[in-house]
Amino acid sequence: xxxxxxxxxxxxxxxxxxxxxxxxxxxxxxxxxxxxxxxxxxxxxxxxxxxxxxxxxxxxxxxxxxxxxxxxxxxxxxxxxxxxxxxxxxxxxxxxxxxxxxxxxxxxxxxxxxxxxxxxxxxxxxxxxxxxxxxxxxxxxxxxxxxxxxxxxxxxxxxxxxxxxxxxxxxxxxxxxxxxxxxxxxxxxxxxxxxxxxxxxxxxxxxxxxxxxxxxxxxxxxxxxxxxxxxxxxxxxxxxxxxxxxxxxxxxxxxxxxxxxxxxxxxxxxxxxxxxxxxxxxxxxxxxxxxxxxxxxxxxxxxxxxxxxxxxxxxxxxxxxxxxxxxxxxxxxxxxxxxxxxxxxxxxxxxxxxxxx
Amino acid sequence: xxxxxxxxxxxxxxxxxxxxxxxxxxxxxxxxxxxxxxxxxxxxxxxxxxxxxxxxxxxxxxxxxxxxxxxxxxxxxxxxxxxxxxxxxxxxxxxxxxxxxxxxxxxxxxxxxxxxxxxxxxxxxxxxxxxxxxxxxxxxxxxxxxxxxxxxxxxxxxxxxxxxxxxxxxxxxxxxxxxxxxxxxxxxxxxxxxxxxxxxxxxxxxxxxxxxxxxxxxxxxxxxxxxxxxxxxxxxxxxxxxxxxxxxxxxxxxxxxxxxxxxxxxxxxxxxxxxxxxxxxxxxxxxxxxxxxxxxxxxxxxxxxxxxxxxxxxxxxxxxxxxxxxxxxxxxxxxxxxxxxxxxxxxxxxxxxxxxxxxxxxxxxxxxxxxxxxxxxxxxxxxxxxxxxxxxxxxxxxxxxxxxxxxxxxxxxxxxxxxxxx
Numbered sequence: 001x002x003x004x005x006x007x008x009x010x011x012x013x014x015x016x017x018x019x020x021x022x023x024x025x026x027x028x029x030x031x032x033x034x035x036x037x038x039x040x041x042x043x044x045x046x047x048x049x050x051x052x053x054x055x056x057x058x059x060x061x062x063x064x065x066x067x068x069x070x071x072x073x074x075x076x077x078x079x080x081x082x083x084x085x086x087x088x089x090x091x092x093x094x095x096x097x098x099x100x101x102x103x104x105x106x107x108x109x110x111x112x113x114x115x116x117x118x119x120x121x122x123x124x125x126x127x128x129x130x131x132x133x134x135x136x137x138x139x140x141x142x143x144x145x146x147x148x149x150x151x152x153x154x155x156x157x158x159x160x161x162x163x164x165x166x167x168x169x170x171x172x173x174x175x176x177x178x179x180x181x182x183x184x185x186x187x188x189x190x191x192x193x194x195x196x197x198x199x200x201x202x203x204x205x206x207x208x209x210x211x212x213x214x215x216x217x218x219x220x221x222x223x224x225x226x227x228x229x230x231x232x233x234x235x236x237x238x239x240x241x242x243x244x245x246x247x248x249x250x251x252x253x254x255x256x257x258x259x260x261x262x263x264x265x266x267x268x269x270x271x272x273x274x275x276x277x278x279x280x281x282x283x284x285x286x287x288x289x290x291x292x293x294x295x296x297x298x299x300x301x302x303x304x305x306x307x308x309x310x311x312x313x314x315x316x317x318x319x320x321x322x323x324x325x326x327x328x329x330x331x332x333x334x335x336x337x338x339x340x341x342x343x344x345x346x347x348x349x350x351x352x353x354x355x356x357x
Numbered sequence: 358x359x360x361x362x363x364x365x366x367x368x369x370x371x372x373x374x375x376x377x378x379x380x381x382x383x384x385x386x387x388x389x390x391x392x393x394x395x396x397x398x399x400x401x402x403x404x405x406x407x408x409x410x411x412x413x414x415x416x417x418x419x420x421x422x423x424x425x426x427x428x429x430x431x432x433x434x435x436x437x438x439x440x441x442x443x444x445x446x447x448x449x450x451x452x453x454x455x456x457x458x459x460x461x462x463x464x465x466x467x468x469x470x471x472x473x474x475x476x477x478x479x480x481x482x483x484x485x486x487x488x489x490x491x492x493x494x495x496x497x498x499x500x501x502x503x504x505x506x507x508x509x510x511x512x513x514x515x516x517x518x519x520x521x522x523x524x525x526x527x528x529x530x531x532x533x534x535x536x537x538x539x540x541x542x543x544x545x546x547x548x549x550x551x552x553x554x555x556x557x558x559x560x561x562x563x564x565x566x567x568x569x570x571x572x573x574x575x576x577x578x579x580x581x582x583x584x585x586x587x588x589x590x591x592x593x594x595x596x597x598x599x600x601x602x603x604x605x606x607x608x609x610x611x612x613x614x615x616x617x618x619x620x621x622x623x624x625x626x627x628x629x630x631x632x633x634x635x636x637x638x639x640x641x642x643x644x645x646x647x648x649x650x651x652x653x654x655x656x657x658x659x660x661x662x663x664x665x666x667x668x669x670x671x672x673x674x675x676x677x678x679x680x681x682x683x684x685x686x687x688x689x690x691x692x693x694x695x696x697x698x699x700x701x702x703x704x705x706x707x708x709x710x711x712x713x714x715x716x717x718x719x720x721x722x723x724x725x726x727x728x729x730x731x732x733x734x735x736x737x738x739x740x741x742x743x744x745x746x747x748x749x750x751x752x753x754x755x756x757x758x759x760x761x762x763x764x765x766x767x768x769x770x771x772x773x774x775x776x777x778x779x
Contacts (some may be wrong), residue, residue: 001650002373008653015660019483022664056477067469069477115472131672195678213681213763213775 028117029054031073031088038089042081056117061105068114070106070122077101109142110134111197124197131197137228138198141235145193163233166226171290174337175217175304179239183337185294185304186217190239201231218293218302282352285345294336297356305336312357320350375642379403408641420605421640422613429614430638430647434509434729437651438502439608444655445495446601449533450594452488455480460540462586464579467542468673475670486663492534494659496688499530507718507743510727510736511615517719519607522600524715529597531688536589538686539582547674548683550585551577556685556692559704576676617729681763690757691750697765711746 032054039049058069076082077092085091099109107114111134116122124132134142137159143152144160167173173182176189192201200211205227208215222230286292294305301307315323322329324346327336341349379401382390394400397415402408409423428434459478461470474481503523506512512520539550554577558568573580608614638644671680685693695703727733732740762768763775 001646005374005646005650005653008650008657011657012653012660015657015664018664019480019660022483023479067473113472115469116476118476121476195675209775 026117027119028056028072032075035075035089038081059101059105061101061103061108063103064105064108066105066107066114068101068105068107069117070110070112070114071101072117073119073122074106108146109139132199134198138232138235141193141198141232144236145238159229159232160236161233162226163229163231166222166230167233170220171293171339174290174293174339178237183335185335189234189237191237193235193237196234198231198235201234202227205230216302216304282348282350285341285349286352290339308353308356310357312354315353317350317354320353321346324349372642372646375646402641405639408639412640418640418645420609421644422609424637424639425613425644426616427636427638428616430644433731434614434616435505436501438498438505440648440651441655442495442498442502443601443605444652445491445498446597448491448656448659449488449495450598452484452491453590453594455484456488457590460586462540462583464542464582464674467540467582471541471543471670475667482667483663486666486668487659488537489668490662490666491659492537493687496530496534499527500688503527504743504747508731508740509615509729510733511729512719512722513615513725513728514719514723516607516611516615517723519604519611520719521716522604522607524712526597526600526604527715529593529600533589533593533597534688535686536585536593539577539585540589541670542582542674544671544674544678544680545669547577547676548680549685550581552683552685552693553689556689556696556704559696559700561705564705577674578676615729618725682761682765684757684761687754687758690761691754694753694757694761714746 036049036052036054039045039052056069057072057075058067059071060067071077073088074090074092076085076089077096079091082089082091105114106112111131112124113122113131119125140156140159143156149157149160172189175183175185176187177183178189180190182189196204204211204215204217205220205222207219208217286297291308292301294302296302296307297309311320319330323331323336324339324341327334327338382393382401390400397411399407399410399414402411412418412421412423456474459470459474459481461467471485474485476482506520506523535550535553538553539546554568554571557571558564560567569575571581571584572578573584684690692703692708695707697703722736722739724735726735756767759770760767762772768774
């Protein structure tokens with residue numbers, strides 16, 4: 001009996017020792033110590049470094065209601081001596097001056113988990129957490145989210161614009177809604193940028209089934225760059241969350257343009273009625289307007305809407321034209337979205353469709 | 358015999374560590390000895406009479422009888438499960454208070470506080486792990502304790518009412534664990550509680566009202582969080598503490614552990630207060646030492662688990678994005694599995710029948726046979742009934758925990774789910 005008690009007593013003591021060590025041996029302390037020891041050898045920082053304690057450093061940004069501890073490890077973001085330093089001891093780009101962490105924090109642009117102080121968790125790689133650090137060009141979405149399109153230099157919003165064009169051209173809104181416009185088949189994307197991470201969106205659009213079980217979304221043949229642009233655009237859709245944006249003065253004192261419906265619709269209109277597209281081949285319109293996402297002809301096409309292989313036997317040109325002009329009126333309660341086709345496009349489509357017998 | 362000296366070398370009841378303490382108190386450490394006497398109302402007990410006194414004269418220790426059968430402190434009659442339940446309750450209380458220092462029961466603050474506990478609070482992660490795993494272990498230990506009491510027939514007269522107290526404590530334990538489940542306010546907890554309270558709403562007539570009462574609304578939200586918090590930190594633990602006292606007090610009043618009666622001579626059974634030395638040990642020091650040993654072993658195991666495995670935490674709760682699959686806490690997954698076959702049978706009939714069975718059991722099965730014996734032959738039919746019920750619960754729970762994937766489809770544990778999150 002006493003031997004047994006002695007053994008468990010030893011196990012318990014070792015466990016407590018382990019817990020104690022875990023508590024005092026912290027990853028961030030290593031970076032801070034390195035930083036201070038480097039500061040100690042520089043004459044003009046030596047005195048300052050001596051007075052600094054190795055501790056968790058946190059920022060309570062005045063414009064965002066969070067606590068962020070990124071600067072615990074990234075302690076050299078404002079130190080020019082670490083211009084070419086290795087992460088996390090590296091100076092931030094010049095953008096830091098206009099975006100002080102005390103005001104905006106870090107997460108608003110970089111993503112990640114601001115409260116965490118271990119690399120894994122802070123960078124959103126912890127188990128069960130998926131707020132991944134925003135990498136590379138995806139940060140552009142964050143610029144756009146605060147500043148809007150007009151206030152930013154054109155090259156800083158090009159990806160958002162390209163992404164929006166791709167979304168319109170691919171007729172995503174045949175199935176998805178954005179701010180009230182679009183189909184009911186897929187989830188509403190109005191606020192998707194605040195609900196999903198860039199990693200999730202990328203993986204989902206590239207291979208819908210890999211992320212959402214039983215997803216009926218088709219696989220689009222996007223290139224990597226196109227995927228990136230679409231994801232960046234989607235990240236700027238934060239419907240209803242504008243209030244949580246920090247208050248900032250417009251950079252060029254130009255009112256930022258709304259990303260809302262008007263912009264999207266105008267874009268779609270331009271696509272559809274561009275000067276180069278006056279005459280149409282019905283088959284091209286069919287394939288180009290995204291009809292194949294939902295409808296199939298022969299073996300090709302989606303399963304969401306009815307197959308159109310023999311549609312010419314069922315409906316005549318007049319009937320089809322009416323349906324294409326205003327699906328909601330012709331098929332009340334149906335899922336077919338309003339595609340805003342021009343008269344010429346409708347004519348070409350009906351001509352093509354009536355040949356399917 | 359000198360009353361102040363170690364004696365009785367032939368009995369094995371001497372505990373070296375305790376004797377060392379006794380000598381220390383007596384010898385050069387007069388001041389220590391004085392403090393000891395002020396607490397225990399007498400000198401270190403060297404002789405049997407003083408050993409009775411030290412138990413009787415102490416508020417905490419006097420829940421023990423002064424002497425117990427040697428069989429009571431051996432492993433197989435109980436596996437120490439009741440004691441383990443009690444210790445886990447104490448550990449939950451202590452670690453829970455630590456977590457309360459940092460926690461904030463609001464939908465905007467809760468999740469951040471949990472992240473802070475995990476990431477920056479000193480020993481925060483350890484305390485959360487201890488609390489989490491301790492709570493899950495308590496559910497398991499209470500169920501095992503109940504099975505032990507059933508299989509040894511220890512609910513039979515005169516212990517019927519203590520069985521009922523035990524059933525109440527089982528429900529309080531489940532309620533404690535369930536209310537605590539919501540508090541991290543992450544996706545896991547939010548959807549588990551949504552599913553759990555949906556099961557409750559299947560009850561006829563009162564179901565939806567019960568759910569409304571529990572959640573303070575029609576869906577899990579800020580009011581539900583506040584309500585679960587109040588229940589979790591005050592209402593249920595205090596009720597449980599009172600009931601545990603009552604439960605333990607009744608153990609002694611009902612004659613201690615249930616022992617097989619044929620092992621005792623008739624005369625002895627009558628005069629159990631003065632049992633023979635071979636079958637009886639004194640509570641001081643032997644029983645106390647065994648209890649200490651169980652505590653050390655339990656604490657060591659819990660510490661090791663808490664250091665090796667972190668309590669789960671997913672993303673912050675998002676009412677717009679259901680987890681797929683959304684699973685209730687594991688001890689309700691048997692029910693959820695049955696609900697997936699039939700909401701009425703799984704959500705209403707089975708829970709009502711089970712509760713009715715547990716409550717009625719000691720009043721229906723009153724034959725004084727097989728008390729204190731594991732799987733007694735005389736009780737074969739009822740043992741089979743219990744075992745079948747237990748198996749059904751274990752199997753459905755196992756399927757629910759390990760074999761249910763997205764859309765509640767069946768997957769073997771080694772099969773990958775489609776759409777594993779990126």
